[in-house]
Amino acid sequence: MSEKTTIYDIAKALNITAATVSRALNNNPKISQSTRKLVLETANKMNYKQNKLALALRSGKSNNVGVIVPRINTNFFASVIRGIEEELHPEGYQVIICQTHEDENREIENINTLLNAQVDGILMSISNLPDENNHYIERVIQKNIPLIFFDRKKEIKNVSSVTIDDYMASYQTTQHLLEQGCDKIAYFSGDRSLEIYEDRYRGYEQALLDNNISINKDYIINIKSNVVEGRDAVEKLLALENPPNAIFSTSDFAALGAIQKLKEHGIKIPEDFCVFGFGNEPFTKFMELSISSVDQSPLEMGKTAAQVFLEKINNKENKKSEIQVVLMPKLLIRQSSTRIASI
Amino acid sequence: MSEKTTIYDIAKALNITAATVSRALNNNPKISQSTRKLVLETANKMNYKQNKLALALRSGKSNNVGVIVPRINTNFFASVIRGIEEELHPEGYQVIICQTHEDENREIENINTLLNAQVDGILMSISNLPDENNHYIERVIQKNIPLIFFDRKKEIKNVSSVTIDDYMASYQTTQHLLEQGCDKIAYFSGDRSLEIYEDRYRGYEQALLDNNISINKDYIINIKSNVVEGRDAVEKLLALENPPNAIFSTSDFAALGAIQKLKEHGIKIPEDFCVFGFGNEPFTKFMELSISSVDQSPLEMGKTAAQVFLEKINNKENKKSEIQVVLMPKLLIRQSSTRIASI
DNA sequence: TAGATTTGTGTAATCGATTACATGATGTTA
């Protein structure tokens, strides 16, 4: 009924041993052509499918890799995952996706679950694992399971990473806004305990300093990546004695909220106020007022992270080395920040 | 080094056998309190983690379930998956997500991969598996693995399903557009070989007939779910001798494209033209002109599908029954279709 | 043609956890 054919069934049918069947199926050279042909035919006829669990148990390789992301319903993470799958499926790996929903405990749970599932590697974009919980990471490293951070990384020994140059992206964006004539640029930051947000902040800061503009702390607002927080932040900014004339938001969603609120206040974009987002979510392009944003090459990021994993798993000598790949960001300058037509 | 503690290691450390260790860890009553305590302490000290692969091999249960969707980067599917995870994680299941990208071969590959991985169940939203490939589905059923369709289903014996009442959603939407004074309603259809699209079409058709409006075949356009197809479809419609004054799009993305193009033609929405979408993608709410849409309760759909799976896996008698759950759709009437303020 | 080599299969251990059955050590009852 439940119809599970094993190599023992095939062996019995042909009056040989399971070892021979296994050899025939695995192209082991120590087998006669006639037997091989017979086994392959019978296996086919009996609809044999290799039991990956048995294989995994014996070999110690599950052929699963785990991917941990904050959430999958943004274009960015969905595209990274697609990139990972495109590289890994052809190599015979299944991808197990876990979401943290930005919850630190969930992140730890996910790591444990993946380790229990005996994954061969973990690719993750960290949520906000505090330093005191680094031992969860250490356990992965000790087990000799390749760990690769993408996008949101943390500097840890023996852990590889694939990121974009967030500092550069941020510097260039700020520079662009200055060139558009915006001299009072507010900044929506993410949690700066994460490297990417720290790097982006530094880029913003350095660009201002290089243009002899001092930092106004009132312009720096911490937000979460959603529309409502963008709206609220604008309310705060407009209430200032000296309100800004541009916003650089490290989240497209917050940028959208900001634009909504600015319009409600009758402020004209980009004439009176420029807005720049980050992430190139599809909607930024579709809006009536298209939103400028930084493209993070998510597909490429996913593919690269997968390649780093393969590199680590295949070259045992390299296992302990840290591979760090930094991709180049692309500024997509759209209507929300274009006062002066570019060349 | 690689530090894998097994029950044998614990047994050796305590000078007892693995069987006893196993019993202690599994709360087997046939064990003394003192031994149990000792084993648990030692297991903890040695950082023991159960090897799920060995467990899976022996029990025949992998504690993995497969989810197959066309893609994960829409809010709808991402939310369904979240719902599935929320129900299944607490029960100890891991969710393996596969994307088909609407490709029929990819769909077959995914089914095979999941079967190889010995998943305990498959939840899927089919892409466009043609009837002649039904034997891939049959194989799943024969293996006695619960199969549950959600959203995009197919009528197959022994397969359960969770859907919304697409006919009703479509009927009510059409009725709503008629009440807004739109008497020439164009319809963007998906592939009608899929039940949901057939049902939606029937709802549209019946609502028109019930209002004594005959079907204009020129108004029925087949589209794929993206912005560009929506734009192109509008071009075709506006070129008609007798163009429509409303569009009911079974895709939010196509509805967005349609609105863009209509505006480019200087057509006022909703005054001159109403548009209604389907799916309640987040952007529909955020647009300057918010887009009316049908909410499909994706979170609830995912949770329900997961519950059906649990029902099937736990009650062996029910395994052969087909459970079919139909959720109620919710019309979200926003600016793009509101000429007459509702009560 | 005796001895060496090659070739194809079989035997049995292994991966880690579970569990039916066996066994020995207690405790209980008449």
Place this chain on the structure above:
DNA sequence: TAACATCATGTAATCGATTACACAAATCTA
């Protein structure tokens, strides 16, 4: 105290595939 129940633990098979080693038959060499 003989007979028996109870309790805790050990023994060994099992899940399915792979592979080092053993071995017999076929082939080759001088």
